Amino acid sequence: MPAEPPIPEPKSLHFIEEIVEADLASGKHGGRVLTRFPPEPNGYLHIGHAKSICLNFGLAAKYGGATNLRFDDTNPVKEDVEYVDSIREDVRWLGFGWKGEHYASDYFQFLYDYAEYLVQQGKAYVCDLSEAEIREYRGNFHVPGKASPYRDRAPEENLDLFRRMKAGEFPDGSKVLRAKIDMASGNMNLRDPLMYRIRRAHHHRTGDAWLIYPMYDYAHGVSDAIETITHSICTLEFEDHRPLYDWFLEQDVEGRFFQRPLPRQIEFARLNLTYTVMSKRRLLLLVQEGHVKAWDDPRMPTISGLRRRGYTPESVRAFAERVGVAKRDTVIDVGLLEFAIREDLERKAPRAMAVLRPLRLVIENMAEGEVHWLTLPNHPDDPAFGTRQVPFAREVLIERDDFREEAPKKWFRLAPGAEVRLKGACLVRCTEVVRDAAGEVVELRCTWDPASLGGDAPDGRKVKGTLHWVSAAHAVPAEVRLYDRLFTAEDPMDVPEGGDWRDTLNPDSLEVLAGARVEPSLAEVAPGTRVQFERLGYFCADPDGRPGAPVFNRTVGLKDSWAKLEAKG
RNA sequence: UGGGGAGUAGCCAAGUGGUAAGGCAGCAGGUUUUGAUCCUGCGUACCGAGGGUUCGAAUCCUUCCUCCCCAACCA
Numbered sequence: 001m002p003a004e005p006p007i008p009e010p011k012s013l014h015f016i017e018e019i020v021e022a023d024l025a026s027g028k029h030g031g032r033v034l035t036r037f038p039p040e041p042n043g044y045l046h047i048g049h050a051k052s053i054c055l056n057f058g059l060a061a062k063y064g065g066a067t068n069l070r071f072d073d074t075n076p077v078k079e080d081v082e083y084v085d086s087i088r089e090d091v092r093w094l095g096f097g098w099k100g101e102h103y104a105s106d107y108f109q110f111l112y113d114y115a116e117y118l119v120q121q122g123k124a125y126v127c128d129l130s131e132a133e134i135r136e137y138r139g140n141f142h143v144p145g146k147a148s149p150y151r152d153r154a155p156e157e158n159l160d161l162f163r164r165m166k167a168g169e170f171p172d173g174s175k176v177l178r179a180k181i182d183m184a185s186g187n188m189n190l191r192d193p194l195m196y197r198i199r200r201a202h203h204h205r206t207g208d209a210w211l212i213y214p215m216y217d218y219a220h221g222v223s224d225a226i227e228t229i230t231h232s233i234c235t236l237e238f239e240d241h242r243p244l245y246d247w248f249l250e251q252d253v254e255g256r257f258f259q260r261p262l263p264r265q266i267e268f269a270r271l272n273l274t275y276t277v278m279s280k281r282r283l284l285l286l287v288q289e290g291h292v293k294a295w296d297d298p299r300m301p302t303i304s305g306l307r308r309r310g311y312t313p314e315s316v317r318a319f320a321e322r323v324g325v326a327k328r329d330t331v332i333d334v335g336l337l338e339f340a341i342r343e344d345l346e347r348k349a350p351r352a353m354a355v356l357r358p359l360r361l362v363i364e365n366m367a368e369g370e371v372h373w374l375t376l377p378n379h380p381d382d383p384a385f386g387t388r389q390v391p392f393a394r395e396v397l398i399e400r401d402d403f404r405e406e407a408p409k410k411w412f413r414l415a416p417g418a419e420v421r422l423k424g425a426c427l428v429r430c431t432e433v434v435r436d437a438a439g440e441v442v443e444l445r446c447t448w449d450p451a452s453l454g455g456d457a458p459d460g461r462k463v464k465g466t467l468h469w470v471s472a473a474h475a476v477p478a479e480v481r482l483y484d485r486l487f488t489a490e491d492p493m494d495v496p497e498g499g500d501w502r503d504t505l506n507p508d509s510l511e512v513l514a515g516a517r518v519e520p521s522l523a524e525v526a527p528g529t530r531v532q533f534e535r536l537g538y539f540c541a542d543p544d545g546r547p548g549a550p551v552f553n554r555t556v557g558l559k560d561s562w563a564k565l566e567a568k569g
Numbered sequence: 570u571g572g573g574g575a576g577u578a579g580c581c582a583a584g585u586g587g588u589a590a591g592g593c594a595g596c597a598g599g600u601u602u603u604g605a606u607c608c609u610g611c612g613u614a615c616c617g618a619g620g621g622u623u624c625g626a627a628u629c630c631u632u633c634c635u636c637c638c639c640a641a642c643c644a
Contacts, residue, residue, distance in 0.1 A: 011583095012582090012583050012584075012590085012591095014582095014583095038644095039644095040643085040644050042643090042644080072644065074643095074644080075643060075644070077643095078643075078644085130642095131641085131642055134642080135640075135641090138640060139570090139640075140570095140571085140640050141570075141571045141572075141639080141640065142570055142571060143570070143571090144570060144571090145640090172642090173642065176642055184570080185570095185571095185572080186570065186571045186572035186573085187571090187572050187573070187639080188571090188572075188639055188640050189572095189639075189640095190572095191640085194641090194642055196642090197642035198642080199642080213642095215641095215642075215643085215644090216643070216644045217644095220644085236573095236574070236575090236637080236638065237637090237638050237639080237644095238638095238644090239573055239574060239638075239639090240572065240573045240574085240638075240639055241639090242573090243573095267574085269575090269637095274580085280644095322581080322582095322592060322593075323581065323582090324581065324582055324583090324592095326575095326581090326582075327574070327575065328574095328575055328576075328581090328582095328637095329574090329575070329636075329637050329638090330580080330581065330582095331580075331581090332580070332581065332593095333579085333580045333581080333593070333594070335580085335593065335594065336580075336581075336592085336593050336594085339592090339593060339594090340593095342605090342606095346605080346606060347606090351603080380601090380602090380603075380605090380606075381606070381607085410604090412604065413604090421602060422602095423602060423603070424602070425602095454602090455602045456602070463602090464604085465604085466601095466602050466603065466604090467603095468603075532603085532605085534603050534605085535603045535604085535605070536603090537605095558603075558604095558605045558606090559604090559605065559606090560604075560605085561604050561605090562604045563604090564604095565604080
């Protein structure tokens with residue numbers, strides 16, 4: 001009897017996939033799936049955007065569709081080409097290619113024409129109320145709004161006024177175009193929302209061609225419809241904008257501007273991560289106030305920051321996959337992100353040895369000038385990584401943390417009289433501790449067992465500790481930057497009365513180790529190269545490095561069960 | 570006159586009337602020339618609470634509670 005084939009676990013669909021599959025089944029869009037990723041170019045993308053990018057591009061790819069990249073550039077005072085460029089780079093880095101690259105500003109004429117149509121239909125009007133008056137007339141959650149005195153202007157007058165707004169006859173802020181919907185709606189978005197404001201601002205793409213700019217609620221749905229987007233995915237806070245999204249598209253009853261089926265807005269919960277902030281506004285403040293060096297500071301949750309930190313696109317995508325897609329407000333443990341990069345780098349990163357805080361170890365029974373060139377594997381489990389030559393000599397550097405004068409319980413590393421293995425080299429026993437005048441340990445004297453060259457003793461004796469090391473004479477000086485979480489609070493926004501979210505910034509989020517030493521094979525490492533420093537973690541060569549003077553960022557440490565054990569006492 | 574959402578283990582998340590998947594974290598053990606990796610095992614989750622319908626409810630009905638979003642000429 002042949003063995004039953006393993007039953008493939010059908011991966012359950014998330015709610016958006018269910019919607020798409022239902023649409024596919026009903027033939028709503030003729031089998032088409034077209035999503036869009038629509039950032040406003042007013043800042044750098046962060047890990048939260050990565051979730052959205054993976055969702056939009058991933059969904060389209062899964063169902064044989066495509067995704068447009070659309071810049072939602074309707075507010076010229078906040079936007080800049082610098083951001084457009086970084087967004088394109090980040091999406092590409094994540095591994096996605098877009099079908100169309102569009103700009104809401106490409107649709108300014110269409111939006112204007114459709115707005116004129118709505119004016120003519122009596123569905124939009126020019127309002128002369130001031131900003132403060134509009135707010136006052138809008139009422140609040142408990143009080144219905146009241147009609148603007150300009151609400152019943154005749155369509156012809158509105159059209160004339162709207163055209164003159166466009167022509168620049170009125171000063172900024174003096175008039176707006178409003179949709180005429182329902183001033184008594186429980187949904188504030190429907191209380192005659194603004195469609196256009198007058199703004200004499202230079203736009204990064206249209207220059208000074210326009211003096212009036214459309215608002216998000218008006219422009220977004222129309223842009224989706226122009227591109228014949230099938231599923232318009234956005235975050236939860238837009239849930240009560242959906243009726244407005246639909247309203248703007250539904251007013252075109254004759255199909256002069258749009259054809260059915262119209263795009264459908266679907267909302268999902270945005271990503272939140274512990275120990276960081278995730279709004280463009282606050283990330284911008286971190287940069288502006290100098291809490292971090294730049295948008296791509298490796299401590300930042302930006303895509304460019306993660307990239308510089310050493311994260312792989314695959315790990316970010318795997319992370320996005322693991323967090324899921326749902327409608328609950330959630331906060332993901334940053335540990336899950338760390339897991340994702342460790343998991344990826346475990347099999348991808350070649351190994352090497354580096355010593356962060358060196359302590360000299362002299363092998364007394366080895367001759368001066370004696371050098372053993374060891375052939376070490378670049379990966380413990382994957383021969384495809386090949387091998388490299390590593391010099392081993394009388395004076396080596398080991399990690400300061402790997403020596404204790406008084407060994408605690410379960411201490412496997414070096415201590416006076418103890419024997420450990422130098423990884424890939426040999427067994428050494430500590431015979432003497434050398435101190436300076438201040439009593440500081442400056443050197444360890446050891447003896448080695450020449451028979452153990454390679455790492456094992458022929459007599460079969462075991463040591464529990466294996467240390468990484470570099471040859472003092474051959475090692476290359478390097479700068480190593482260690483990063484810790486940017487904030488000390490799991491939720492930096494959860495501040496006590498009178499506090500500020502910046503109060504919990506971690507003063508020790510960056511530690512620069514100027515005196516580190518790496519093995520010679522790393523001397524001319526190219527920026528962006530990822531490597532595991534054995535027993536320390538995964539590191540990535542920073543662009544600040546130069547040939548012979550590399551700089552490494554610690555992407556993430558290895559799991560450290562000794563530290564955990566010791567912490568428990 | 571309020572409207573819109575959401576509640577399943579520490580964190581996520583399946584489940585769509587038939588008796589609670591999976592991942593991360595954590596714990597225990599095994600392997601190991603990285604205290605890494607890898608492998609094995611470990612959770613009575615009273616499914617926000619109370620009522621109800623049903624032979625049977627996380628799933629249906631109902632009342633209540635809690636949390637999130639909305640009153641920018643931002644997106």
